[in-house]
Amino acid sequence: MAQANxxxxxxxxxxxxxxxxxxxxxxxKGPNIIGVSEAPSAGIRKGVIVDIDExxxxxxxxxxxxxxxxxxxxxxxxxxxxxxxxxxVESHGVIAVSRADGEITENDIIRVIDASQAISxxxxxxxxxxxxxxxxxxxxxxxxxxxxxxGIRLEVDTVIVQAAAPFLKNLxxxxxxxxxxxxxxxxxxxxxxQAALSKRQKELGVALIDxxxxxxxxxxxxxxxxxxxxxxxxxSAHITNDVAIGLRTSIETAERVKVEYAHALPREVPRxxxxxxxxxxxxxxxxxxxxxxxxxxxxxxxEIFDLINAELKKIGRxxxxxxxxxxxxxxxxxxxVLELAKKRLKLPVQIGISANVNTVIDRASDPAFATAVGLxxxxxxxxxxxxxxxxxxxxxxxxxxxxxxxFLP
Numbered sequence: 350m351a352q353a354n355x356x357x358x359x360x361x362x363x364x365x366x367x368x369x370x371x372x373x374x375x376x377x378k379g380p381n382i383i384g385v386s387e388a389p390s391a392g393i394r395k396g397v398i399v400d401i402d403e404x405x406x407x408x409x410x411x412x413x414x415x416x417x418x419x420x421x422x423x424x425x426x427x428x429x430x431x432x433x434x435x436x437x438v439e440s441h442g443v444i445a446v447s448r449a450d451g452e453i454t455e456n457d458i459i460r461v462i463d464a465s466q467a468i469s470x471x472x473x474x475x476x477x478x479x480x481x482x483x484x485x486x487x488x489x490x491x492x493x494x495x496x497x498x499x500g501i502r503l504e505v506d507t508v509i510v511q512a513a514a515p516f517l518k519n520l521x522x523x524x525x526x527x528x529x530x531x532x533x534x535x536x537x538x539x540x541x542x543q544a545a546l547s548k549r550q551k552e553l554g555v556a557l558i559d560x561x562x563x564x565x566x567x568x569x570x571x572x573x574x575x576x577x578x579x580x581x582x583x584x585s586a587h588i589t590n591d592v593a594i595g596l597r598t599s600i601e602t603a604e605r606v607k608v609e610y611a612h613a614l615p616r617e618v619p620r621x622x623x624x625x626x627x628x629x630x631x632x633x634x635x636x637x638x639x640x641x642x643x644x645x646x647x648x649x650x651x652e653i654f655d656l657i658n659a660e661l662k663k664i665g666r667x668x669x670x671x672x673x674x675x676x677x678x679x680x681x682x683x684x685x686v687l688e689l690a691k692k693r694l695k696l697p698v699q700i701g702i703s704a705n706v707n708t709v710i711d712r713a714s715d716p717a718f719a720t721a722v723g724l725x726x727x728x729x730x731x732x733x734x735x736x737x738x739x740x741x742x743x744x745x746x747x748x749x750x751x752x753x754x755x756f757l758p
Contacts, residue, residue, distance in 0.1 A: 358724025364562025382708035386414035396432025538566030540723035545701030560680030585680030613685030654693035673697030
């Protein structure tokens with residue numbers, strides 16, 4: 350960046366590329382969001398780059414918009430990653446404490462987290478996050494931060510998030526060609542959780558469902574720990590495709606019809622209500638049934654929530670999260686989606702807005718911008734704690750190669 354006191358989050362999605370700029374304030378209250386921008390995606394499908402030149406053009410458009418808005422030249426960013434190639438596994442690491450007096454040091458914590466990475470992964474996969482869940486010292490489990498404690502044997506349970514290396518390299522190449530240096534790469538739904546979830550929700554047990562265009566991401570927290578991550582290969586763009594087929598119209602018209610008229614609950618829409626497509630596209634002459642549109646929307650959303658519920662069932666949390674589910678992403682703004690999500694997931698559900706930020710820009714609270722805002726907050730936490738190496742190393746995502754130490758809530 351042109352100035353070190355600005356932080357940038359770049360969310361490269363299947364439907365849109367979004368950029369958020371935050372300014373670091375001297376009051377220590379976290380970054381103040383001063384600019385947001387959005388550009389329709391091209392060359393990106395299901396969270397991965399399929400045409401580098403088109404993706405570069407889209408990213409450049411979004412950057413130019415936010416630079417005009419803020420007057421800040423952008424050349425660094427924290428980047429969100431997604432796509433159905435993302436997966437996570439649980440792992441376990443064990444080491445002997447190095448000091449003769451048994452005091453656990455920062456080096457011991459790094460070594461045990463590093464030991465948890467000793468798992469077999471395919472050559473075309475790359476570890477992007479190693480996130481500690483809890484530590485065990487001499488058989489005493491459930492320890493959040495063992496730094497300074499005494500013991501002989503140190504263990505850790507971690508969640509290892511992996512991605513397909515070729516897809517990561519293509520994303521990195523597109524961003525570099527757009528003139529940006531990548532400060533960090535963060536799983537999109539994990540970044541969104543920074544903006545949309547409270548500490549209490551994470552303690553009680555909550556699922557964040559990030560409803561993107563080509564995919565839907567999921568992160569689950571309980572007792573302040575990340576339990577699981579998943580990405581399902583269906584998103585709100587699939588609703589647009591279904592609408593285009595069902596109403597026999599163009600993709601562009603179908604997208605506008607979805608945004609302006611779609612409802613997730615057909616019973617809430619009178620059967621006789623019609624949509625005059627000529628008001629959206631003068632080339633269209635037909636009228637469409639809004640009830641039929643609702644049926645199309647409901648069917649695809651049911652599929653998405655059923656896939657998410659299947660992921661929750663894998664970890665034994667289907668219908669069992671006290672803080673329920675929080676929806677982010679552009680798909681979360683569809684009418685009736687809350688009621689349908691409650692029915693399919695059998696959980697309390699709410700729309701996630703970026704409540705953990707300082708800003709006067711209304712769009713920063715849009716659920717579609719939760720990931721980009723969360724990326725700025727992620728960068729802000731990193732920046733705030735690097736001012737004090739001791740605090741940074743004991744409380745923040747210390748990065749050593751591919752190693753992350755989770756910010757402890």
